[in-house]
Amino acid sequence: MMELGLLVSAPGKVILHGEHAVVHGKAALAVALGLRTFLRLRPGDGERLRVHLPGVSVRREWGLAELSALRGRVTADFDESKSPSVEQLDVLKEFAGIAADASAPDSLAVLAFLYMCLAISAKYGDVPSVDITVWSELPTGAGLGSSAAYAVCLAAALLYACRAISCPLKDGEATARWTEDEMTLINSWAFQGERVIHGNPSGVDNAVGTWGGALRYQSGKITSLKRVPTLRILLTNTKVPRSTKVLVAGVKEKILKFPSIMNPVLDSIDAISQECQSVLEAMPTNPSPEYYPVLEELFDINQHHLNVIGVGHPSLDRLCRVTASHGLHSKLTGAGGGGCGITLLPPGQCSLLTLHKAVRVHSPPGCLIPVPQLTRWLLLPSSWQMPPRWPWKQPSETCVPVDLNAGRPTSGPPG
Numbered sequence: 001m002m003e004l005g006l007l008v009s010a011p012g013k014v015i016l017h018g019e020h021a022v023v024h025g026k027a028a029l030a031v032a033l034g035l036r037t038f039l040r041l042r043p044g045d046g047e048r049l050r051v052h053l054p055g056v057s058v059r060r061e062w063g064l065a066e067l068s069a070l071r072g073r074v075t076a077d078f079d080e081s082k083s084p085s086v087e088q089l090d091v092l093k094e095f096a097g098i099a100a101d102a103s104a105p106d107s108l109a110v111l112a113f114l115y116m117c118l119a120i121s122a123k124y125g126d127v128p129s130v131d132i133t134v135w136s137e138l139p140t141g142a143g144l145g146s147s148a149a150y151a152v153c154l155a156a157a158l159l160y161a162c163r164a165i166s167c168p169l170k171d172g173e174a175t176a177r178w179t180e181d182e183m184t185l186i187n188s189w190a191f192q193g194e195r196v197i198h199g200n201p202s203g204v205d206n207a208v209g210t211w212g213g214a215l216r217y218q219s220g221k222i223t224s225l226k227r228v229p230t231l232r233i234l235l236t237n238t239k240v241p242r243s244t245k246v247l248v249a250g251v252k253e254k255i256l257k258f259p260s261i262m263n264p265v266l267d268s269i270d271a272i273s274q275e276c277q278s279v280l281e282a283m284p285t286n287p288s289p290e291y292y293p294v295l296e297e298l299f300d301i302n303q304h305h306l307n308v309i310g311v312g313h314p315s316l317d318r319l320c321r322v323t324a325s326h327g328l329h330s331k332l333t334g335a336g337g338g339g340c341g342i343t344l345l346p347p348g349q350c351s352l353l354t355l356h357k358a359v360r361v362h363s364p365p366g367c368l369i370p371v372p373q374l375t376r377w378l379l380l381p382s383s384w385q386m387p388p389r390w391p392w393k394q395p396s397e398t399c400v401p402v403d404l405n406a407g408r409p410t411s412g413p414p415g
């Protein structure tokens with residue numbers, strides 16, 4: 001049995017430029033968000049592994065012997081450098097009672113959990129009896145990297161439970177971070193989780209979830225941005241559901257169908273990311289309005305490109321139109337097809353309240369809803385931390401750790 005519980009958390013992200021193009025080897029610029037996913041690991045009992053995922057209405061449990069037998073049935077080697085195979089995932093789906101073509105959030109969450117649990121235990125030793133609860137401040141499937149934050153938390157907790165990574169907390173310390181090597185291992189396993197959920201992820205989301213901050217990502221290379229000014233960015237959730245997996249596959253199909261038309265678009269998105277990076281690094285920490293026109297134009301051009309590669313949506317067009325009528329510039333963020341859009345807010349140009357009213361008034365019910373809980377400022381930078389070891393014998397209410405990045409107490413898991 002494990003002696004120690006654990007609470008880990010990982011942030012969501014906003015992609016400023018480079019979504020989709022990054023899947024095809026181009027650069028992306030992304031920043032961690034002050035909204036997080038949390039995972040609580042507690043020692044379990046009765047030789048069972050229990051998982052509670054309230055965000056996707058999942059409560060499942062399996063016997064450890066059952067999982068060990070399942071691992072034996074999945075013949076191919078598990079390794080963090082290899083993609084999960086169709087055969088492996090088929091066996092896991094059959095075991096979990098998930099339909100072969102299922103793409104519902106709960107199915108993908110359970111599949112990613114099972115794959116990561118079995119693969120990590122095959123490599124590092126059995127996962128002991130534990131209870132795992134994951135909850136999130138991030139909307140699911142809205143372009144803010146909830147899948148990656150989930151996978152990062154799972155990777156960290158499962159690697160810790162198998163003793164593949166240490167418990168870095170020293171007595172008396174409230175929070176700690178793992179070593180660079182341990183974080184690299186967490187990131188590589190989180191990428192496997194993303195592969196189960198997304199099919200063909202670039203790795204940018206799990207990189208931000210693991211390392212936090214503002215970074216440039218290209219073909220697995222992570223570069224921390226040298227200087228990032230404080231940008232005010234409005235996040236609007238269109239609440240139009242979509243699946244990253246489906247959108248990424250759609251873009252691939254378009255590139256295969258029209259390579260000579262689509263590849264130049266991807267090259268242009270790449271150039272936008274380069275240009276944006278240069279502008280950001282040349283801007284002062286608190287930029288005045290005259291620094292914004294180039295950033296705004298880059299938003300507009302990229303939004304057009306994203307429409308061309310087929311990941312736009314009428315709700316996002318509407319967001320762009322409404323904000324444009326206030327002199328503001330927006331683009332989708334993440335996989336698109338609905339989900340969230342971002343709007344640059346130059347200092348002192350438009351009050352947030354006016355904007356809330358504008359977006360709400362112009363949107364049909366249930367479509368563009370920038371309700372206050374979903375409308376947040378980006379906190380730049382927001383690096384990932386491991387909050388305290390969970391003193392599992394005490395009632396959880398008395399030992400809720402503080403998320404230092406966001407500067408406010410974290411909530412406990414719902415329900």
Ligand SMILES: Nc1ncnc2c1ncn2[C@@H]1O[C@H](COP(=O)(O)OP(=O)(O)O)[C@@H](O)[C@H]1O
Nearest residue numbers: 055105108109136141142143144145146147244
């Ligand atoms: N808190 C969570 N608990 C369990 N699964 C989650 C959670 N957050 C995200 N997921 C998984 O990630 C999927 C959403 O991933 P995706 O389509 O990439 O959207 P995004 O990453 O933009 O939120 C969900 O369908 C679900 O399987």
Ligand SMILES: C[C@@](O)(CCOP(=O)(O)O)CC(=O)O
Nearest residue numbers: 019020143145201202334335
């Ligand atoms: C579209 C993409 O560039 C980002 C997807 O982000 P999200 O899952 O929509 O948060 C895919 C990827 O980089 O793996």
Ligand SMILES: [Mg+2]
Nearest residue numbers: 145147148244
């Ligand atoms: Mg995702």
